[in-house]
Amino acid sequence: NSSAITASTESGATKPGGNLNITTPTLNLSHGAVVTARSRNDFSGGNVTLNVDTLNLTSGSQILTSSFSQGNAGTITINSDGAITLSGSDVNFDDRVAQFGAENIDTDGPQTAIASRARGNGDAGSVTVNTPKLRVEDQGIITVSSSGSGVAGSLNINAPSIQLNNGTLSAETAAGDQGNITIKANQINLENNSAITINAQSWGSRNLTTVIEKHPFCTNINITTLTFLCISSDITIVTVGSSGSGVAGSLNINAPSIQLNNGTLSAETASGDEGNITIKASEI
Numbered sequence: 085n086s087s088a089i090t091a092s093t094e095s096g097a098t099k100p101g102g103n104l105n106i107t108t109p110t111l112n113l114s115h116g117a118v119v120t121a122r123s124r125n126d127f128s129g130g131n132v133t134l135n136v137d138t139l140n141l142t143s144g145s146q147i148l149t150s151s152f153s154q155g156n157a158g159t160i161t162i163n164s165d166g167a168i169t170l171s172g173s174d175v176n177f178d179d180r181v182a183q184f185g186a187e188n189i190d191t192d193g194p195q196t197a198i199a200s201r202a203r204g205n206g207d208a209g210s211v212t213v214n215t216p217k218l219r220v221e222d223q224g225i226i227t228v229s230s231s232g233s234g235v236a237g238s239l240n241i242n243a244p245s246i247q248l249n250n251g252t253l254s255a256e257t258a259a260g261d262q263g264n265i266t267i268k269a270n271q272i273n274l275e276n277n278s279a280i281t282i283n284a285q286s287w288g289s290r291n292l293t294t295v296i297e298k299h300p301f302c303t304n305i306n307i308t309t310l311t312f313l314c315i316s317s318d319i320t321i322v323t324v325g326s327s328g329s330g331v332a333g334s335l336n337i338n339a340p341s342i343q344l345n346n347g348t349l350s351a352e353t354a355s356g357d358e359g360n361i362t363i364k365a366s367e368i
Contacts, residue, residue: 086190087117091130093155101130101158109137113145116174119188120148123206131158131209138166139215141224144174146197148190151206151234159201159206159237164215168243170224170251190297196224202230210237218243220251220278228263229256236263239290244270248278248317256283264333266306274347275316280305282321282333309339315347321359322352334360343365 093101104121113119113135123129132149139162141147153156162168174180177194192199202208208230219239220226230236236257246269255263263282274280282305305321307313321333335351342365351359 085184085188087115088189088190089119091121093123093127093129095124095153097125097127097272100127103130103133103158104363105133107135110140111136111138112140112142113147114140114142114184114207115144116177116180116191117145118148120146120150120190121158122150122152123157125326126153127158128206129145129158129209132160134162135163136164136166139164139168141170141196141198144177144191144194144196145212146191146199148192149200149201149209150192151204151208154206155203155204156206156234157200157202157209157237157342159209160198160211162198162213162215162355164213165215166249167200167219168213168215168217169219169221170198170226171219171221171222172196195223196259198226200228202232202234202236205234205334207234208237210240212240212242214242216243217245217247219247219249220253221249222252223252225254227233227252227256230256231256232262238264238266241265241269243268248272248274250279251278253280254282264304264306268308270310271312271314272307272309273314273316274319275314278317278348280319286364304333305335307335307337307339311339312341312343313337313339314343314345315349316345318348318350320348320350320352322331334362336362338364340365344368 091104121130149158200209257263
């Protein structure tokens with residue numbers, strides 16, 4: 085099992101889960117270690133708040149809030165005065181799942197991650213990261229996701245310097261109407277198959293018309309930089325809708341200078357309304 089700091093409300097609990105607050109100059113998580121607050125019943129899970137100077141996550145370690153039933157997942161708020169780095173994956177993850185079962189593994193996949201996830205019908209929480217420097221590399225990911233009928237939370241990144249090197253910022257929702265990504269930075273560099281992406285999907289064999297009327301798929305990526313945005317890989321909004329009614333969100337970029345070096349900006353939908361791309365820049 086992972087080394088873990090955990091606040092959880094299990095299936096038989098009758099109260100919401102507690103919050104998890106950590107204040108320390110340096111927090112290092114490695115080799116699948118996890119800081120997690122989770123809900124396995126109809127009550128909401130707790131929130132995770134970290135106040136640190138430096139945060140390092142490597143080799144499949146994760147910071148998670150989770151909902152597995154009707155309760156909502158808590159939020160994640162990380163305030164760093166120094167740098168935050170996510171890197172690598174857990175090479176033993178598949179072996180652990182095969183031996184113990186996915187339900188007994190604390191981490192959500194092999195990637196190093198900061199994630200709020202809803203696996204049942206509750207809502208995912210939002211993730212907010214405040215740091216002078218954010219680096220996500222070697223398959224690391226920061227994500228909000230909902231694979232049930234609940235909505236995904238929003239992903240908010242406030243960092244003067246953002247560097248993605250084979251790293252991902254993402255929001256995924258099966259039926260919800262949230263999952264927005266908002267980024268404020270001085271400069272952003274994306275390279276080596278990095279991505280900022282939203283994937284809003286409709287719900288297979290369910291009554292899709294009802295789901296869409298209740299949760300119009302309208303998710304947005306908003307990026308504001310004060311100096312430049314350099315893209316050597318893709319920024320993508322994708323809406324995959326099997327009902328023909330999915331709506332792609334909008335991609336809004338405000339940057340004095342945008343450099344595209346084998347990179348892509350796109351808003352796509354399989355069968356619903358097209359998404360919009362709005363760019364305000366002095367130089368492209």
